[in-house]
Amino acid sequence: MKGIKKQGNNITFSVIVIILALIPLFYSMGVISSTSTIMFLGKCIAFSIAAIGLDLIWGYTGILSLGHGLYFALGGYAMAMYLKLQATGGKITEFMHTGGLTELPMVWRPFTSLPASLIMMILVPAAVAGIIGYFIFKNRVKGVYFSIISQALTWAAYSVFIALSPYTNGNVGISEIKSVFGSIKGDANLGNLYLLFYIALAIMVVIYALSYILVQTKFGKLLVAIRDGENRTYFSGYCVSRYKNVIYIISAVFAAVAGALFVNFNGSITPSQMTISYSITMVIWVAVGGRGTLVGAVIGAFFINLCEYNLSSGELVNIWQYIIGAIFTVTILFFKGGIVGVVRDNIPSLLSKRKGVSR
Secondary structure (H helix, E strand, O other): OHHHHHOHHHHHHHHHHHHHHOHHHHHHHOOOOOHHHHHHHHHHHHHHHHHHHHHHHHHHOOOOOOOHHHHHHHHHHHHHHHHHHHHHOOOOOHHHHHOOOOOOOHHHHHHHOHHHHHHHHHHHHHHHHHHHHHHHHHOOOOOHHHHHHHHHHHHHHHHHHHHOHHHHOOOOOEOOOOEOOEOOOOHHHHHHHHHHHHHHHHHHHHHHHHHHHHHHOHHHHHHHHHHHOHHHHHHOOOOHHHHHHHHHHHHHHHHHHHHHHHHHHHOOEOHHHHOHHHHHHHHHHHHHHOOOOOHHHHHHHHHHHHHHHHHOOHHHOOOHHHHHHHHHHHHHHHOOOHHHHHHHHHHHHHHHHHHHHHO
16 A cells, blocks of 8 residues: 555556557547547647656756746757658748748758757757756846746747748748658548557656656755755755756756657647747646646646647637636645645545544
């Protein structure tokens, strides 16, 4: 019983993975009626990966980042650029031609090959996060000041992507692209969809496992120490800024990987994924699920997006955003541990009461 309680989060995550692994079977049995549901769940897997990264920096380290949409979008654009060039055969796109370009821009050329694109997908967000983190954490900027700066940087990047429309297609973004395995739409392409879905699921499992191992190490314990008492950790002889910068880079890379997976399921990427509101939505996922638990980030990402998926159509189409906001507000005010915290705090007491009654 103690072992089950200790590994409760991992068991819960395993159950989620098993259910997701059965989704294609549910479709073949008719329980799921459309492939669009599978694509939506694939997006949720991508969102879960971004949420895990945000949980590492916020839940475990105590750094509230309101700019992770930037790294999500950078990973998404890196993948979208590769997929778009595959569709055009390595030639310039229509929006480049409309913008006055006559040849493929230098910044696009590394994305003609998949290995180079994957490297850029990780390297660019890591470099941006490393540079930003170095100067911010070195100057001991923290708390609400860091949150405001992360918002401002995200807004600046959003403005740049809009302004460079010949290279990024402005507000429209990069659209009309297929996945790495080809089209995933329709029953004729079920094989591609299933393959992409299971690869995304495997990546989520790997990232969760790496994150779990990380928080169990001395490095992870120091992250919690920084969260609970940064000055005490600093005066204990640890270079706090270095630890914060490293976890910030890791979190940014996870968000970029999530963005790349999202593009494969969504078929497009726009600067809207880089907005402040998108970054705040990621915070809501972690807060509602339960920060500092990893599995809470996964649960929150699925729960909020499933709520949005079901509430954003029909009779509640005009108020669904207020409902999500209310869920977030209630969680912050009354259930700081999120869904995981509610279950963890109440289920054991209920079980003990039942045992007492049976005796």
